[in-house]
Amino acid sequence: MKPMEPKMKTMGWLVRREYxxxxxxxxxVPLAIACAMLAFALAMxxxxxxxxxxxxxxxxxxxxxxxxxxxxxxxxxADMAATTYPMxxxxxxxxxxxxxxxxxxxALYNERRDRSLLFWKSLPVSDTAAVLxxxxxxxxxxxxxxxxxxxxxxxxITLVGxxxxxxxxxxxxxxxxxxxxxxxxxxKLVAVVPVYVLWxxxxxxxLLMVSSWARSKVIVWAVxxxxxxxxxxxxxxxxxxxxxxxxxxxSNVISRLLISVVPGxxxxxxxxxxxxxxxxxxxxxxxxxxxHGVVDALFNGSWSAVATPHLxxxxxxxxxxxxxxxxxxxxxxxx
Amino acid sequence: MNAIEQPVISARNxxxxxxxxxxxDNTTFTIQPGRIVGLIGPNGSGKTTTLKAILGLCRFDGELxxxxxxxxxxxxxxxxxxCFIADVAxxxxxxxxxxxxxxxxxxxxxxxxSKAERYLANTKLTPDMRVKAMxxxxxxxxxxxxVMAIDAKLLVLDEPTLGLDIxxxxxxxxxxxxxxxxxxxxxxxxxxxxxxxxxxxxxxxxIQDGRIALSASMDEIGERYTEVxxxxxxxxxxxxxxxxxxxxxxxxxxxxxDGVPRQQLQNLGELRTPSxxxxxxxxxxxxxx
Amino acid sequence: xxxxxxxxxxxxxxxxxxxxxxxxxxxxxxLPSVRQVAADFQLNPITVSRAYQxxxxxxxxxxxxxxxxxVTEGAVEKLLASERExxxxxxxxxxxxxxxxxxxxxxxxxxxxxxxx
Numbered sequence: 001m002k003p004m005e006p007k008m009k010t011m012g013w014l015v016r017r018e019y020x021x022x023x024x025x026x027x028x029v030p031l032a033i034a035c036a037m038l039a040f041a042l043a044m045x046x047x048x049x050x051x052x053x054x055x056x057x058x059x060x061x062x063x064x065x066x067x068x069x070x071x072x073x074x075x076x077x078a079d080m081a082a083t084t085y086p087m088x089x090x091x092x093x094x095x096x097x098x099x100x101x102x103x104x105x106x107a108l109y110n111e112r113r114d115r116s117l118l119f120w121k122s123l124p125v126s127d128t129a130a131v132l133x134x135x136x137x138x139x140x141x142x143x144x145x146x147x148x149x150x151x152x153x154x155x156x157i158t159l160v161g162x163x164x165x166x167x168x169x170x171x172x173x174x175x176x177x178x179x180x181x182x183x184x185x186x187x188k189l190v191a192v193v194p195v196y197v198l199w200x201x202x203x204x205x206x207l208l209m210v211s212s213w214a215r216s217k218v219i220v221w222a223v224x225x226x227x228x229x230x231x232x233x234x235x236x237x238x239x240x241x242x243x244x245x246x247x248x249x250x251s252n253v254i255s256r257l258l259i260s261v262v263p264g265x266x267x268x269x270x271x272x273x274x275x276x277x278x279x280x281x282x283x284x285x286x287x288x289x290x291x292h293g294v295v296d297a298l299f300n301g302s303w304s305a306v307a308t309p310h311l312x313x314x315x316x317x318x319x320x321x322x323x324x325x326x327x328x329x330x331x332x333x334x335x
Numbered sequence: 336m337n338a339i340e341q342p343v344i345s346a347r348n349x350x351x352x353x354x355x356x357x358x359x360d361n362t363t364f365t366i367q368p369g370r371i372v373g374l375i376g377p378n379g380s381g382k383t384t385t386l387k388a389i390l391g392l393c394r395f396d397g398e399l400x401x402x403x404x405x406x407x408x409x410x411x412x413x414x415x416x417x418c419f420i421a422d423v424a425x426x427x428x429x430x431x432x433x434x435x436x437x438x439x440x441x442x443x444x445x446x447x448x449s450k451a452e453r454y455l456a457n458t459k460l461t462p463d464m465r466v467k468a469m470x471x472x473x474x475x476x477x478x479x480x481x482v483m484a485i486d487a488k489l490l491v492l493d494e495p496t497l498g499l500d501i502x503x504x505x506x507x508x509x510x511x512x513x514x515x516x517x518x519x520x521x522x523x524x525x526x527x528x529x530x531x532x533x534x535x536x537x538x539x540x541x542i543q544d545g546r547i548a549l550s551a552s553m554d555e556i557g558e559r560y561t562e563v564x565x566x567x568x569x570x571x572x573x574x575x576x577x578x579x580x581x582x583x584x585x586x587x588x589x590x591x592x593d594g595v596p597r598q599q600l601q602n603l604g605e606l607r608t609p610s611x612x613x614x615x616x617x618x619x620x621x622x623x624x
Numbered sequence: 625x626x627x628x629x630x631x632x633x634x635x636x637x638x639x640x641x642x643x644x645x646x647x648x649x650x651x652x653x654x655l656p657s658v659r660q661v662a663a664d665f666q667l668n669p670i671t672v673s674r675a676y677q678x679x680x681x682x683x684x685x686x687x688x689x690x691x692x693x694x695v696t697e698g699a700v701e702k703l704l705a706s707e708r709e710x711x712x713x714x715x716x717x718x719x720x721x722x723x724x725x726x727x728x729x730x731x732x733x734x735x736x737x738x739x740x741x
Contacts, residue, residue: 016441020430116425122419123414124411125411333392
């Protein structure tokens, strides 16, 4: 048996290799998106608009040049900002879904298409290590990286907004820094990453498996075959009155195979979604301070997903497909 | 166990079929350490399949031991001591020289970074160059730099100079002999350019239709095979000795004999040792018809 | 570079011998390493070793441990002596025979060769 240390060292180099290969997508694209959002926020601030503040202010006066708020309003604003700021740069999470999807799709396919597979196989690196390094990148490193980037970007955008507000007379920054939510919310966000890891496994596993099997047109196979199968089953179901539960198939199999990499897609489960919707309704109709009830519901709901069989069955299926991908990479005999 | 006597590769009755086609048909051979062996055969003869089997890249039936290991079961361990350059083991286009060295240094226990850098210092390659900016010759230089810095016991070269121009080809074998090869290493080469490697080989393996048609050291070949430029008036006597093949050069028949002692042939005309290429063509009768 | 008449190691050995006779390799000079010769001439190191070994066997070259192969003292004289002997024993009589067969005058030729120097 090989000792642990060289194995970790090898994994480190494998991950670095993935980064070298995909630097464009992993680094420059997210940075570009983040910079674009920040630039937009700065431009808006310079032009006098501020997206952050849209609430009623019975205790203060708002005019074009100065905005003066009472102490309670300031506190409410600070609280809301502290609780919601982490989601300000949310487009990055959408980008992340695409990144993880396209990365997994190509991970085991590109090296066969450009024939570099045999070069990698000429080195003492096991197929297991190679595939697991790609899983680690897709499930762990990309999400963590995006979370960090998103938090930094969101913070900057929020600060831009608050700076404008301060310039116009109301400085809530000290209140913001004192609010416990300001420090806790990012941590809660990072804490959701493990849920993402487990939930996204079936898609990652499916894409890696197709990526290691398909000889060409990998995206057609990865996306087309589940959809086609579902369509055929739907047709058979209707045509022959088989009485199959198509909705179950779509929401539990097809969507899990294809869209589990979208963060938050676990909220398609009704049981998880309802508390959030409820909290949202409360926040809509009640005082604005209840907005962090929505956010709390989001985090708690995410963690509740871990208690559902949906998550675990999907994770096991995903893990099995990853094993299949390793087996395929090992055994496939290329021309 | 006497390490010197253990063959580096020992193959017995290897069988591999792709559907109806048989690539390896009870292939049997042995390769001793410290030798440079040429595996020569026409396309489709099972050359590539043999190499793949040795490197654990395909399944097969039969017994095969490489450096004391079974390539099917112990492939990961085997790759610590075996290196290969194949014309299809291409370096990825996005890879930089620096990254290639860093990666192999990090992953291979027997890689000596300074050796690779020393070799590269004599080339036009710079650390930040990407493979996609390199000519084929430069890519092979990079690959060779990596391989030469690895202290492997067995080096397998599958058409390593395919598509390279003459300067790179000559330099390839020069560097291989000068800086890499020693009595503890074994090299197995497959190539179509037989003339290029003829003199550096110590052993020959001819393969045809999945079987070994000839397995001999270069010394044995010199003693066993003789080419005679037969004087016309001796033609009948020469034919009586049953030559392997015959061709005509300037009106004189040139005959190749297998196992006929030189004394018997001396009076028939001018004697010489056949080139590996001529020997190969003679052994492969039937392959090209 | 190499002909197909005799084994390559022997041709290589003869090449080295030629260099010694020409004075390119003098007694005490080091022979290039086996590895270098193998690389420069694209030969197998075993072939080169064999050639060097024959030179050692004929005491034309000696192996100095840790240093390499060196031309021995008196190697050139030995070579000249054996080459001369071979010439006088085999090549010269055959040459004389050939001159006579061609109908040339041996003495006349020698006189012409002597004055041409």
